[in-house]
Amino acid sequence: MLLAVDLVILTLRDSVLNVLLVERGIEPHRGALALPGGFLRDREEGLAAAARRELAEEAGLGEVHLEQLGVYGEPGRDPRDRVVSVAYLAIAPRLPEPVAGTDAAGACWKPVEQALSPRTELAFDHRRILTDGVERARLKLEHSALATAFCGDTFTISELQQVYEAVWGVRLDPRNFYRKVQSARGFIVAAGGTRQTETGRPARLFRAGPSQVLNPPMSRSS
Amino acid sequence: MLLAVDLVILTLRDSVLNVLLVERGIEPHRGALALPGGFLRDREEGLAAAARRELAEEAGLGEVHLEQLGVYGEPGRDPRDRVVSVAYLAIAPRLPEPVAGTDAAGACWKPVEQALSPRTELAFDHRRILTDGVERARLKLEHSALATAFCGDTFTISELQQVYEAVWGVRLDPRNFYRKVQSARGFIVAAGGTRQTETGRPARLFRAGPSQVLNPPMSRSS
DNA sequence: CGAATAGTGTCTTTTAGACAGTATCCA
């Protein structure tokens, strides 16, 4: 019996939700796309530690949001052996460019919609894992401060709004959104200073607040 | 490396949230209380299947709500060997009496509050698993039809209200609760007939509706 | 009848959502 760790790493690129995928170089499913991951390295490695290691090795990512997604261990999911995989969900802020200093050469960001389309072949049960990961992210946006994990250290409110719009696939009213995130206590706190965009009035900067749970929660409509 | 399954089995007894615990007969933690569970029996047994088997063997429970809670696999959680445990959350309706036809003789229901009090010694990291299971149940009550899993096939609205009050530890207004559960579409449907209580007007019977997700969600206050 | 629980109606306060209007930048 083998224990593996798989990662659903989500980020925003050009206001579109993307996931990090790697092209498999070995059988089974050689040539197909897969979630980054690997087997537990040694018997004393913790699960979360293994996830952080894979995150660094395969994606070059350090301090990002990481949470357990679930276990996928049905017999037959890997034709070689009985493999039980612990899936983790990672949320990364927008990165300079694809993936710098990556171990797995074939790693690339792909829009989630494209990755989940029937035309894309994903290895093993990674389609299910990715679906569950995206669903988890969508649910947690409503009730937790997860959205800030998609942003850099400081961010504007309209950047935060883009996170919600991209992950949920909806359009939100900027004016109501503005008041809503401000009224959710502890969600965001003013960081001081402003950020200039291409055009228009500069926006004030904020950073993630102390609260992990959102009260009141965000609404998916309007 | 060993793979185990542990169960957080919750039910209501006398309007109090209870969890099923077994007294350990072997080392380590001999004599301490623990969540029911065990190792995967053979290499081809699925995880959910193993959870269902343990549910039947250790608690005599058949068709109950069962969902994955998480993986607990930090090195050192079991002094014998590296054990990775997949925790499942099970919700059972109120049962005739303790546990009939049980394999583990020492199985008993215990109020969750008591089980989590500092005076009770739980084996391994089962205190954490139980805490997570109760927290999951509390969260899911708001947005899903999980509450009906605590009730029998048919139930009255005040029985359903007792579930919320016990799990959340709050008092709810019966009149507003009544309208609330009725207005959440697909939550409960009339089953026909009434149930007589000790005193007062007989209550109409309902059964679980088709919806798993509650819209609008239930509120924890008032 | 009174006590107790079931179920309905209605009022008030709060919140969500729509949207007009002002502020501050760039070209």
Add this chain to the structure above:
DNA sequence: TGGATACTGTCTAAAAGACACTATTCG
């Protein structure tokens, strides 16, 4: 100045919450 985005104010409709009231049972 116009155009764009940031931010504020205000109105309306919907929902949450408080609570009076009627209905039906038992003793």
